[in-house]
Amino acid sequence: MSDIREMLVEQVDRLLADRSEPATLRAAEAGTWPQALWDEAEALGLPLALVPEEQGGVGLGWGDAAALWQVLGRHAAPLPLGESMAAAGLLAGAGITPPAGFIGLGLPGEPVAWGRRAAHLALAPGGEVALHAPSGWQEGRGPIAREPADRPVLAAPLAEGRLPAAYGPDAALLAGALLNAARIAGALEAVLDMTVEYANTRKQFGRAIGGFQAVQQLLARCAGEVAAAGVAVANAGRAADRRGLAGAEFEIAAAKVVAGEAGGTGAEIVHQVHAAIGFTDEHPLHLFTRRIWAWRDGAGPERLWARRIGDAALARGGAHLWADLTSRDEEPAA
Amino acid sequence: MSDIREMLVEQVDRLLADRSEPATLRAAEAGTWPQALWDEAEALGLPLALVPEEQGGVGLGWGDAAALWQVLGRHAAPLPLGESMAAAGLLAGAGITPPAGFIGLGLPGEPVAWGRRAAHLALAPGGEVALHAPSGWQEGRGPIAREPADRPVLAAPLAEGRLPAAYGPDAALLAGALLNAARIAGALEAVLDMTVEYANTRKQFGRAIGGFQAVQQLLARCAGEVAAAGVAVANAGRAADRRGLAGAEFEIAAAKVVAGEAGGTGAEIVHQVHAAIGFTDEHPLHLFTRRIWAWRDGAGPERLWARRIGDAALARGGAHLWADLTSRDEEPAA
C-alpha cells in the first residue's frame, strides 16, 4: 500500500470510528443528514480525493479510492461520500470543475443516494458527463438500507464534457460498481470480526458457541468469502489505476460479482451465528448486513456483471479463456 | 402401501440382497450380463409387471412400479429390469403383446441401456409405440456408471400401435423419468445407511467421526434430501396411477428434479464423510454414487424437467400458482 493511501485510510478509519456510531446510522435512516461527519470529511478534502491536484483535488487513483471506500463500508458510513467522490472524479475527468459540497452520482435506472441533499448531480451516459442542479427531487428510500434514495427532476445541465477514451461509455456504472463492491468488502470484515467476538462471548450449553464445530465451520467459510471480496476489490482498483475504468471492466465486474456473492453468503452466516439477538434493531449487526444487501444491488446486481464477463468469454471461446485470464496484467511477449 | 406392492417389494428386496452383490455389479460394468439375476426376475414375472393380467402380466400400476424401482436403486441392481418393465408396459398400453425376454427402452437422444442384450426394443415417439428387433447395435457405455449403453440400428418395426390419450405424447420419457427418480431415491437410502454406519465405526482423533458436529450436520442435511426424494417419487407414482402418465407430468417432473438435486447433494455428502476410503474402487460406495450421478441424466437432467414445470407456471402466472399446486389431487368444489 502506498504511503498516502495508508495515511488516508488510517485517517478515515479514525474519523469514522469516532463519528459513525450506531446513533448516527439510525438517524441517517430516519432522514437526518450527518452534517458533522460530512464537514469533517470535507475538511480532509475527501470529496475531491479523485480530482487531480491541478484541478484542486487530492489526485488519488481508483485503487486508493477503493481502499477508502472499503473503510467506509467497514463502518457502514451513513453518508454518500463515495458517490460524491466518484461524481467529482468523473466531472474532473471530463474537464468540468466539480462544485463544492455533496454531488450526487446518477446511475442508470437507479435513484440517487441522498439526492435531496445534493445541490448538484453528475450524470455520465455514454462517455459524456453532465453537471446538473436538479430543480427538485422525488423522495424515496431504499427497500433494505432505508437511507434516502431520490429521483431528480432535471432541467438543462450546467455544464457538459466528454471523458477521455480510457473511461469508456459506462464510466459511472463502473465507478459505482467498484464503490459498492468495496463497501461490501469492508462491511464484511466488520461483521466477521463482530461475529467472532460474539461467538467467543455468548455461552450455550455451558460453553462459548465459538467452541462448537458447526459454528467454527460456518465462520471459517465466511472468512474465505471475506478474503475473496477484499482481494477482488483490490484487484479491480489496481486494474483501474493501470488501464482506466473501461480497461478494468473485467476486474470491476469480477469484484462486484465476488463481493455480491460473498455479501449474501457472509450476511447469512453472521445472522445464523448471532441467531435472535442479531435479528433485533438494538444490535448493530443489521446496520451492516442491511447495507451489504442493499449494496449488492447498487450499480447493478451480480447477474448483470456476471453476464458481461460471461458474454465476453463465450464470444471469445474456450481456446482463449485461460490466455485472456492471465494476459491482463502482463505485457505480451515480444 | 397395498398388500401386493408390499409383497413384491419385499420379494425383490430379498432377491437383490442375495444376488446384487458388488461382484455382480463390477462384472456388469465390465459387460457381463447378469443372467442369473435376470432369470430370477423373470421367474417372479417382473419384466411384465406393468402389463395387465388379461395380457399375461401382473397388472401393477405406476405407483407399484415406482416402489419396485426404488428397491432396484437401493441395491444398485445391475440389470435393465426397470427399462424392460416400462417398455413392456408401453407396448401393452398400445395393444402390442410384449415379447418374452429383455426389451430395451428407447428414449429420445439417449443410448439404450444394455441394448446389445435386447432382442427387442420399444420406441414411443409422440404417443405411437413401435416394437423393433434392431438389426445391430453400436456399442458404448455410460461415462460414469460404465454399464453398456448402445445405439440401435433400426429396420422396419415388427408392430405398431397407439397409446390411449392418458399416456400423452411423452410416455416413454415420463416413464423413464419416474424410473430414474425412483432408482436415485432408493440408492440414496442405501448410501445414507452405509455412511451412518461408517461414521459410527470410523475413529479419528480418538472418537467415532459420527460424534463430530460437522459430520452430524452434514448427514442430517443428507437425510432431509433422502426423505424429499422418496416423497417426491411416491407422489409421482400416486399421480400416475390416478391420472395417467401425461396427467402426472408435474409430479413426475418434480420427482426427477428433487431426486436429481438430492442425488447431487447426497452423493457429495456421503463422499465427504467417507473421505479417502470412499474414493477407492474396493469400497462399495461408488457402485451407488456413480449410478446416482448417471441416473440424474437418464430421461433428462433436472434442468429439462424444471423448465417444463417453470414454463407452465410462468404461462399461467402468479395468480394461479398456489391454486394449481393444491388442485391436482382434489376434485374442484361444486
Added chain:
Amino acid sequence: MAGLQFPLRDTPPTAPALRAELRAFLAEIGRDWPPIVPAYSWMGFDREFSREVGKRGWIGMTWPKAYGGGERTALERYVVLEEMLAVGAPVGAHWIGDRQSGPLILRLGTEEQRREFLPRIVSGELAFAIGLSEPDSGSDLASLRTRAEKVPGGWKVNGRKVWTSSAHCCDFMIALLRTAPAPDPKAKHQGLSQFLVDLRSSGLSIRPILDLVGQDGFNEITFDDVFVPDSLLVGQEGNGWEQATAELAFERAGPERYLSSLPLLTEALDDLRAEPAAPEAAGRLLARASTLRQMSLSVAGMLQDGHTPAREAALVKDAGNDFEQALPETIRRLIDPTRTPPQVLEMLGLMTMVARSYSLRGGTREILRGIIARQLGLR
C-alpha cells in the same frame, strides 16, 4: 431410513369447499394488504383479522365442540393453515393459541382451564405468547432460570423471558418456569413447570424489542413478584420440560415451515417472464414446494392418527427452512432491480430481512440437525 417415514396423505374430501370459502374470504379481507403483511404473515399480529377468522370457525378446528371447537380433522385444519400462509395472512394473533397453547390446555389442562380458555381462543379473542427463551438460554432451554416460588394459593414469579413473540399485544403466555432447583447441573431440565400467565398481572412488565425491519414483534418480559394462582399451573408440577418439548413438535410440524416466503414467488412470477433463467429456477422452486407440501401433509396426517412425529417434524422444518430462506435470494438473482415494479422490490427487501428469523423460531438449524442426527443413530 432409520425409521423416518413420510407416508403420503390425501387432503380430506371437504378440502375443495373449504378452500373456496377461504379464498373468497382472504381475497376480500386481504385486498389492500401492504407487502409488510405477507412478509410477516404468521409472525404478524392483527386481532381484527383473527376475530374474523374465529367467527368462521377456523380456529381450534379439531377441538371438541364442548369447548367451542369444530371437531374437524387435523387435515382439514391443515388445509386452512396452508391457505392462510399461501397468501401471507396476518395470523399471528391466533396462531400460537391454535397451534400450541390450546392443544396443551386441551391435553393437560384442568377442566376449568379448558372451559376458561379454549372458547375464547376459538373466537379469536384471546391471544397467546410463548414464554420459553430467557436472556441467557437461547437454544439451551434446559438452562432456564426464571423461577416460580410456592406461596399460599399460588406462585410468585421472578425473572425474565425474551423473544416472546407479540407478547405486548397478547393476553396470556404459557411460561416454562423453574419451580424447583435443578438437582445437579446435568439435570437442568428437571424442576420446570408450565403456567398460564396473565400478561396484565401486576409486577409484570413488557418491553417490546424492535427487529431489524423496525417492527415490534419480539418482547422482553420482566417478572417482579408476579403472582400466578395455583389454578393456572398447567399439567404436572415439575413436568414442564417434557410438556414443552412435546409442544415443540406441534410448533415444528406446520406448513409455516416452508411457506413463509412463497407469497414473494407469487408476487414476482409475472415479472419473471422475460428472464431467460426464470423457467428453470421457478421449476426447481415449485418441485421443492410441492414435495415439502407432501411432507408437511404427511406429518399432519400422523398427528391426525394420534402419533407424535417429533423427528419427522424436525426434518420437515429443517428442509422447509432451507427452502423458504433461500427463496428470496433465488428471486433476487432472477430480476433486474431497475426494471422490477416497486411493490415486488419492497416485498423482496422485506423478505430478505425477515427470512433471517425463519431458522430461529422453533429451533435453530444446528439444533434441528442434531435431533435428526440422533434419530439416524449417529452418536
Added chain:
Amino acid sequence: MAGLQFPLRDTPPTAPALRAELRAFLAEIGRDWPPIVPAYSWMGFDREFSREVGKRGWIGMTWPKAYGGGERTALERYVVLEEMLAVGAPVGAHWIGDRQSGPLILRLGTEEQRREFLPRIVSGELAFAIGLSEPDSGSDLASLRTRAEKVPGGWKVNGRKVWTSSAHCCDFMIALLRTAPAPDPKAKHQGLSQFLVDLRSSGLSIRPILDLVGQDGFNEITFDDVFVPDSLLVGQEGNGWEQATAELAFERAGPERYLSSLPLLTEALDDLRAEPAAPEAAGRLLARASTLRQMSLSVAGMLQDGHTPAREAALVKDAGNDFEQALPETIRRLIDPTRTPPQVLEMLGLMTMVARSYSLRGGTREILRGIIARQLGLR
C-alpha cells in the same frame, strides 16, 4: 481480518516469455491427450512427460544452481505451475518432488542428501511419494503408528502407509515414522521423524489401490523390517511432526487448489453458447477463478518473501476446493446431455468422479476450516 491478509502480487516480468514457451510445449506434447489426462492432471503420472519438463528447466526452478536448480523466483515457478494446470498436464511424476520433497531436502537435508536427490528431481528422473497417512489415522496425522526402530547403522521400519499417491510408480517416499513412543496420549505428535525411503527396499511391498474411476492412483505400502540407513533421516530426529506440518503449507499453497477442474470449463465453453443461463454462470465462474488466482499468487508471493503463510494457504485451499469441486456440477446444470459432444460428456463424467478427491488431498474441508477458525480466534 484477524491477521489474514492477501496483498496483491504481480507476475514477474519474465512471465509472458515463459508462458509463450510453455504454451508451445504443451500444445505440442498434449495434442492427443484423452480426457482422462486433464481429469487427473497433477494426480496423474507420466514419467516421459516429466523428463521433458525437467529438460526445459521447469522443475526445481527456485533451487540453487549447485543442485541443478534454476535460481528463479517463486512467482516464476508459479507461472509454470498454473500453465501446466490450466491445460491439465499430467505433472504427477515430478509434482511431489518439486513441491514438497525437494524443498524439504533443500531446507533440512544434509549436504549429501541434497547432492544425491535434488539434481535427479530437477531432471524429472526421480519421482517422490508422500508417506503420511496410515490405515487408522486419516486426518488425525499425529496418531501415526508405523515405527522406525534404531538398529546399527540405520533404522528398521515396520507398519503400513496408505493413500501414498502413485507410490507404485515412484522411486522414493518421504515417510513420517514413529521413532519414539509418544510420551502420553495427548502428545502423540512427539517422537515422529522423517525419512527418505527407497521404494525398492527389501521388505517393502506396495499394493496399488484402484480408485472409483478405475485408476491406480493410490497405494498401500507395507513395511516388513525395512532397513533405512542413518543417512536418509531428514532433519532432526523427533522433529518430524513440525517438519511435516510446515511441508503441508507448501502442499496447500499451489494453484492446483483451484485449477483442477478448469480444463472442463475450457472444453465445454463453446458448446454453451446457445444456453440461456450460460453467460451468467460462466461469468460467475470466471469472477471466482480470477479472484482465486490473485489469492493464490499472493500466497506464492509471500513464499517468495520467505514467509510461511500456512493459514493463508489453508484458506485459499478451502476456497479453491469449493470452486473446483463445484465446477463440474455447474457445467452439468448448463448442458443438455443429448446435444453435447461425447468428449465433453466424458470429461464431465470423469471430473464429477475425480472432484470427490480434491478435498481429500492436503487436508479435508473440516480440518482446513478448523485451522481457519483457530486463526480467527475462535476457541
